Structures are given as C-alpha cells and as structure tokens.
Amino acid sequence: MTAELTAAQLRRARWHSLALSGESITTTPAVVDRLGALQGQDLPGVLISLAIRAKGTTVHDARRHFDDGTLVRGWPMRGTLHVLRAEDLLPMAAVTRKRVLGGMAGQARRLDISQSTISRVIDAVTDVLSVSEPVGRAELREIVVRAHGGEPAREVVSHLIYQLCTRGLICHGPFRGEQHLIVHTESWLGAHPASARVSNPDLDDFLAQMLKHYVTGHGPVSEADAARWFGLPLTTIREARLSLGEQLVTVLTPSGAQWMSTTAETERILSSLSRRPRVRLLPGFDEFMLGYADRSFAVPAHARDEIVPAKNGMFRSTVCSGASVVGTWSKGKLGEQLHVQPFAELSAHTKQGIHTAAQEIGRVTGKQVSVRLPH
Template sequence: MRRLTADERRLLGMRVRAQLLAEPAACVADAVERMLSMQAQDWFGSLWAVAQRADASAADVEAAQARGEIVRSWPMRGTLHWTRAEDIRWLALLTADRIDRRDAGRMRQLELDDGALARSRSVVEATLADGPASRQTLLDALVAAGQPVHAQRGPHILGHLARHAHVVMVSRTDYALHDVWVTEPRALDGDEALAEVARRYLVSHGPATIHDLAWWTGLTIADARRGVDAVRGELAAFAVDGVEHLHASGLEPAEGVHLIAPFDELVLGYRDREVTLRGEPLDRIVPGSNGMFLPAIVVDGAVSGTWRRTARAAGIEVETDAWVPIPGRREPALRRAVRAYGAAHGATATLV
C-alpha cells in the first residue's frame, strides 16, 4: 500500500465526515436525504450502510421503507439505490433516457420493444392496483398475460418501469405504483435537476470531481459540468495533485475506524478509487473482478482490508483480513465498530 500525501489524507478524512460516518444523521430518512442516493443492490449490506449513517438499526431502515419515507429503485446506472421517496421520480428521470439508449441492444435481443413494454406496464399496473405485490407475483402476472420473463426479460421489464417512475420497491421484494406510494414527489427537470444533483452529491460525497459526479449519476461530462457550474458559488474547493475537488464549505476531516458494507458509497461513490484503496488493485476488494464488492475495513477514510461476519448461536463473529496491521492505538476503535455492527442487528458482535 502506498503512502498517502497530506492532501490525500485530508481528502479522505473530509469524505468520512461528509458521508455521515463521523457524525450520523438524526434518523434514517435524514441520512438517505443527505446522501441523495445510496447503493442498495446488496439488501443486507445496504441496511447496514444506511443504519450506520443514522446511528440506527437495520430494522429501523426497513421500518422507514415501510412508512414510505425511503424507497428502493433504479435511479442511476441501472443499479438499485435507496432514495428519499420524494426524490426518486426526478432523479430517475434525469438519466432514464440515457440508460434506455445504453441498453437498447439488449432490449432488442429480449424483444422488448415499445409495444411489449407498454403491454407489460399495463399488466403490472393492473396487478398493483389494489396495493403492493411481490416481485414473483408480478412476474407470474406477466407470464399469464403472455409476456415471458425468462432470460432476464422480467428484471429488464421491472427495471424499465422503475427508472421511468411507474413503480418503486416498498420492501425487500414488494413493489407498489409510484404515483400511489409517493404522494408528494418533487418536480425537477432540466438545469434545475442538474443543479440539485450536483449540489447534493458534492455536499454528501465531496471532496469529489466533476468526473466523479458524471460517473455516479451516469450523466455526460457536459451535463455534470453544467450542474456544478450552477452551484459552484455555494461550494469550496481544493486541489489534489492539480485536480479540483469540490465540497461543502467548512467541511473538516474526521478520523475513525469503520466497517463499511459491500458496495458502500465511500468506495462506489467515486470514479477514481486510487486514493481510497491506497494504490491497491481493485481486485483486492472485488475478487476476480466479478463485480461483487466485499465489505471493507476503513481507517481514516482509506480501505485497509476486508471483513466478514459469521452468525453463531451466541452472536455475530467478525473476522478481519487487514492488508496492513491495524495500529495498536486503533484497536479500541475497531472493537467499537464491531460492537456497533452487532447492535444494529440486535446481536452481540465480537472480533475474532
């Protein structure tokens, strides 16, 4: 692992604070609102990612979803995220057309043209007319209506309906109609939406670059720059190796040891992960480059190893694989992080 410069250490420490890992939000809904959107394809990992940013439990996150405060959907990059309910519509529609163009070839292979998608939407809306229904119920209804769901056809149908704000996920497996479940959606589009996504990304993830924003959202560099230019006066900046990084004014770095979830925003929230990984290759956290990110040990914002949990009758055992020895002075902080993980899951967790 390479030695970080003073500016790089400051950048990582500032991200720890911006991402609520040093000072959690007051509640789950506030945490998700602050983060704007958080990776959520790994269900259990995503519950922990939100919970630790709100000093809450995994059950609290599920309860916030059940109350309609947060939803799970595909607002960006064709990937599941947590989002405040009122934000999902404008955020999803901001990049929906770009994802449609990106996936056009695959949709043709699956014979999902405009007609097939319109028919599928009618089936799904009819099935959800009386209230939420499970993913399997929706897939069964599509098959019964003559719309095959094999070869990933079903997930592509549901993903398309979600990113065009027709449906949202309201539990681990259940869907609901967007316009029924989200009663007060924000109405943003065009330059106003670009400014909003730039402002909230850079406040919650900064210091970050325009290229980080473009990657995170799936926007073009030109659109990301338009959004940033609209809010630049609200932000502060400093350069790392000559590259401008933008962030909230008054943001100070924080220290700490954290056990972050797989796909956590501290890693996935940026295009450039060189500093976060301290020069280590990505496959140390994504073995075999299979797209599956491991949960990570983070020391002062830098990934220093990975960890895994094992459920036992007496509680949870946490085993770490540190790439470099954790300094003795950080051992108490590591044990506190382990205990916090256990508390969020209603169990006693111990470091083994």
C-alpha cells in the first residue's frame, strides 16, 4: 500500500530525512553520506549545517575532516559549491561537466576567451598546483594571471578559475586558519589514498547511487527536485531512478507522487510523523531551503520574499519550528547576539525553543551567543 502524506507530514518527513532531528548520526562524514552533498557557498554556514546534524560534534570536528582529506568543497553540480565525499568529486564532475560547460560557453565568447586560451591556462595552472602546497584564493588568482599573460580583466580571471572548478581540477581541501585552501584535486586525493578508493566508477551506476543518497537524505522528493538538485535533464534522472528499481518507493503528497528510499530509516521516519520537530536555527544555505525545486512546502506564501529579499541568490538564515519556517535570523555586529525577525507573533514554546537552538549554535561554534527577540 502506498503511503499518502499530508502537507504537514511532507514537511516533517523531509526534516527527518535531512537528519535535522539529530538522533542517529554521530560524524560529519556520515552526514554527507546521508545527504549525498550539501550546498557549500557559505563556508561558516555549511560547517554549522554539518555540525548540528551530527550528535555531539562541532565546527572544529567538521573542519578536521577537510584537513584529513575525507571531505572536500568543490563545484560538482550546477557550477555551485557543495561539500561532498572527496572520492565523489571527480565522478560527479564527469557526470555534470558537459551541461555546465555548455552553459558557460556564451560567457566565454562575451569575454573573448578562446578555447585555446582556456586549455593553455588549465594546463599551466594544474602543472603548478599539482606540485605546490595548498593555496588561498588570492594566490590562485595570481597563478591564473601569470598563466594567461598580460593584464586580464578580473572577470576573465574569474571565468578561467570557474573553468578549472567545473572540471573538478581544483577544489577546497584543508584549512589555514579561517581560510579554506585550494588544492589540485587529483594530487590531493593521491595524498589521501582512502579518499581515492573509487578511481574509475561506471558513471551511470555512480549517478544512480548518488540519486539514492539524495533521495535518502531529502525525501520525499519529486523527479523535478532531483533534476534541479543535480542540474541534469529529467530524462537522465528518470533513467537513473529506473536503474534503482525497488530501492526507491513512491509516496503520495499534495504535490504529487514523490520518492523515498526503501530502508528501515524511511519506515522509522514515516512512523514518527506525529511528533513535532524541535525548533532550530538553520544557516541561510541549508539543504532544507536549497534541496528542493520549490520552498513553498515550508515557507508561508506571504514570507517567501523574506528568505531571498534581494532575489540575488543570497539566502537568509531561517528560524524553523515544527519543520516550518517562522522567521529569519542574523548575527549582530560582534557575532555574539542573534537577531530574530519572526514573520508573525511567536508562541511561548517557539520562543523558548529559539533560545535552546541558539545555545546549540553556540556549542557547535564554540562561541557565547545570546538571542534578541522583538518586543
């Protein structure tokens, strides 16, 4: 019998799948295993997203797994930064590269960057980085400028770096202080053999397994959600889903038929939907907002513009109660006070939950924080 979920149950099922109930995962690599990848544009935010999902862990613990080569931050999908297992970066880039590079061709023409220039810079930069220590962003730009020659415009340099990124040739590996350093991907993986255990996977099978991770860590999801998340055509997603067979199950939702994984964890999630999820303060680029094609499942219609107020792709941090977004939050000038901007009057239960959630942010970041609620 196919499960049929209400709108509230859909929200709660996604919340639990995203490991936001904080009950069973104990390491940040296990969080990535569960979700497949996490949006990583905002570095402080994704470190918090990792830490709050793994019981008892901190941002420092998350950073350690980048330093030891277990995790990387790269551009495997949609040309956007994500955190994923190190060994998954190159095959994921191979799956998505053609589509991403095709979308970049127009900008290369506009900037008058020839394919021969791109190839020359790629060869020169990878030669340097493959034998160098990890570098910072400014150092990388200097290497690209030297490889290009002359005085290229800043936009040209950025585009050439993007060409390296989307091919999976470079990624963010270890930290130097607060800076996330850039490495030559294959050299970094080679220095950490455990991260390179899958050298030449079958890409169709690899995509199917990554789809399974995505569904397990985000479900219920639609095929449109999956196509947007991977940045791939619907036909490619449908083929990958077909190859998974009975490893995925269909559930019915107010938004139509959606997928979940056929696991004991899914059974546990579906049996716990009557339990109200805790209040949490989520970073702006958390997968709860970025993991789906449509955020209306969790954000009230009158407040959707509050999440991305300038409509420029910059997401505000969210206050979530009962797996619904009830407001946004931001840091004060010193970063020690969290300012909450609710969409409507908050209940006493939610207010108390916000203070508890702020304590959690303080624990994972190692900072003393307080909450400022509107009077």
